[in-house]
Amino acid sequence: MLCDSCHERDAVVHLTTIQDNAVHQLHLCERCAAERGVETTVATPKHPLGEFLHDAHQQLAMPNGEGLRCTFCHTTMADFRATGRWGCARCYTNFEAGIRELLRRVHGNHRHVGRTYHPPMSESLERSAVLGELRDRLRRAIESEQFELAADLRDRIKVME
Amino acid sequence: MTVDLSLLPDGGVGWLDASGTHSDIVLSTRIRLARNLDGYAFAARARDGERLRVLAQVREAVSSLPMLREAVMYRLDELPPTSRALLHERHLVSKELAGLDAQHPLRSGAAVFLADGLGLMVNEEDHLRLQSLRSGFALQEAYAAIDKLDRDLGTRIPYSYHSEFGFLTACPTNVGTGMRGSVLIHLPGLVLTKEIGKVLTSLQQMGLTYRGLYGEGSEVVGNFFQISNQTTLGRSEEELLDQLLRVVGHVVEREAEARRVLLRDAGYIIEDKLWRAYGTLRYARSLTFDEAMNYLSGVRLAVGLKLISSLSVYTLNKLLIFSQAAHLAFAEGRALTESETNLARARYVRKALEEEAGSVG
Numbered sequence: 001m002l003c004d005s006c007h008e009r010d011a012v013v014h015l016t017t018i019q020d021n022a023v024h025q026l027h028l029c030e031r032c033a034a035e036r037g038v039e040t041t042v043a044t045p046k047h048p049l050g051e052f053l054h055d056a057h058q059q060l061a062m063p064n065g066e067g068l069r070c071t072f073c074h075t076t077m078a079d080f081r082a083t084g085r086w087g088c089a090r091c092y093t094n095f096e097a098g099i100r101e102l103l104r105r106v107h108g109n110h111r112h113v114g115r116t117y118h119p120p121m122s123e124s125l126e127r128s129a130v131l132g133e134l135r136d137r138l139r140r141a142i143e144s145e146q147f148e149l150a151a152d153l154r155d156r157i158k159v160m161e
Numbered sequence: 162m163t164v165d166l167s168l169l170p171d172g173g174v175g176w177l178d179a180s181g182t183h184s185d186i187v188l189s190t191r192i193r194l195a196r197n198l199d200g201y202a203f204a205a206r207a208r209d210g211e212r213l214r215v216l217a218q219v220r221e222a223v224s225s226l227p228m229l230r231e232a233v234m235y236r237l238d239e240l241p242p243t244s245r246a247l248l249h250e251r252h253l254v255s256k257e258l259a260g261l262d263a264q265h266p267l268r269s270g271a272a273v274f275l276a277d278g279l280g281l282m283v284n285e286e287d288h289l290r291l292q293s294l295r296s297g298f299a300l301q302e303a304y305a306a307i308d309k310l311d312r313d314l315g316t317r318i319p320y321s322y323h324s325e326f327g328f329l330t331a332c333p334t335n336v337g338t339g340m341r342g343s344v345l346i347h348l349p350g351l352v353l354t355k356e357i358g359k360v361l362t363s364l365q366q367m368g369l370t371y372r373g374l375y376g377e378g379s380e381v382v383g384n385f386f387q388i389s390n391q392t393t394l395g396r397s398e399e400e401l402l403d404q405l406l407r408v409v410g411h412v413v414e415r416e417a418e419a420r421r422v423l424l425r426d427a428g429y430i431i432e433d434k435l436w437r438a439y440g441t442l443r444y445a446r447s448l449t450f451d452e453a454m455n456y457l458s459g460v461r462l463a464v465g466l467k468l469i470s471s472l473s474v475y476t477l478n479k480l481l482i483f484s485q486a487a488h489l490a491f492a493e494g495r496a497l498t499e500s501e502t503n504l505a506r507a508r509y510v511r512k513a514l515e516e517e518a519g520s521v522g
Binding site for chain 1: 197199201203205206288308315316317318319320321322323324325326327328329331332333334337338340392393394395396397398446478
């Protein structure tokens with residue numbers, strides 16, 4: 001059945017109204033119904049995250065989305081829908097595209113503007129970064145025949161190793 | 162093993178001392194930050210061993226933190242339910258961490274570090290829930306303390322952080338700043354003048370939300386509301402706190418105005434109602450929790466209106482905490498049935514009011 005208004009799309013909303021004691025039937029497509037202010041949204045569950053989860057379902061019900069599984073904690077969309085919780089930090093990367101849209105809906109924004117944070121470098125990371133730099137300088141010192149500097153750098157590397 | 166609350170410098174209830182500003186209307190201010198440790202699944206998804214490693218890593222970091230060096234640590238997973246309930250009733254741990262929530266069984270590695278006005282819950286929904294608790298309306302002071310703790314801890318432990326989404330949390334409603342500021346406020350004037358509906362609706366339009374005495378999922382009893390920020394992402398900590406400060410400040414003014422109107426337009430009716438509440442608390446032989454909360458709300462209003470002059474807000478605040486079931490059982494030294502609890506509650510409230518009765522009226 002075609003929409004009574006645009007005569008182009010299939011009618012999905014069927015309205016029965018009574019005016020002047022006469023029954024009127026109106027068949028509308030979703031877009032024309034929305035334009036006339038007819039609510040067509042299906043009710044979402046009464047959960048604090050109800051709307052959010054409903055959207056999550058729609059967002060990630062894309063091809064491959066359902067089968068997606070976090071590479072670190074193995075959380076799936078079905079797990080998220082059941083609990084409303086992600087399993088680990090990596091989920092935010094694995095489900096990134098969907099999460100961005102969901103955050104926009106929940107918070108009205110998806111971009112953090114609060115305090116920024118740089119995790120402390122672990123001692124070994126820091127040490128290997130410093131060692132790498134010293135070795136680079138040593139190589140350059142030898143190439144440019146600055147032997148005194150090279151000897152000094154070699155000593156410092158030895159101490160660190 | 163049972164919990165020894167005397168280890169805490171102020172019994173963990175320094176926030177009840179009614180020393181802050183607007184203490185007749187605002188009981189306390191709390192700010193919490195949700196953080197997770199990099200490299201582990203979030204607490205609900207992690208295995209027992211991972212949660213214990215998280216706890217070990219946090220203990221190690223805390224031992225070198227000046228702000229928490231003197232802190233007392235309780236392992237919730239080693240405490241009996243009565244002790245866990247006691248900590249929960251004192252607002253020192255969440256229902257989920259205490260394993261008192263039917264949906265969330267007690268987790269291995271669940272622990273809390275408590276110092277003066279500061280708390281650090283480990284293996285809650287997020288690995289870390291830092292909280293700062295102050296008496297009265299004190300958002301800036303509470304934030305200054307928690308921000309310092311957060312920065313110090315963050316240099317010792319790597320947090321999960323995403324350049325676009327901010328601090329990552331198990332629940333997407335906390336992501337970004339991970340910050341929830343909340344103000345526990347007593348609004349009997351707005352309830353009696355039936356203005357409360359409008360106020361609560363406007364809160365939601367301003368991006369704030371409200372809950373009952375025990376936060377998420379708890380009901381509003383005794384006209385106590387917790388007002389907090391709804392969103393955590395897209396605005397800075399300062400902006401979120403500033404909004405909360407302005408709106409709660411406005412609510413405090415509206416409440417004060419409602420109290421003036423009540424006294425002016427319905428003076429004797431209000432006076433009679435509040436003295437009846439006092440009379441019931443002073444002489445009742447059995448009180449349910451909701452009854453006690455509602456009558457305490459009336460007496461608190463009477464003290465705020467200076468109808469009852471010498472009963473202190475501190476005493477009333479303590480009654481809110483110490484007349485709860487786990488505290489009564491603890492005081493009696495045994496488990497109580499529901500009707501025994503109601504008798505013990507009435508006895509406890511009577512005694513507390515009697516002690517200050519000399520100067521009442």
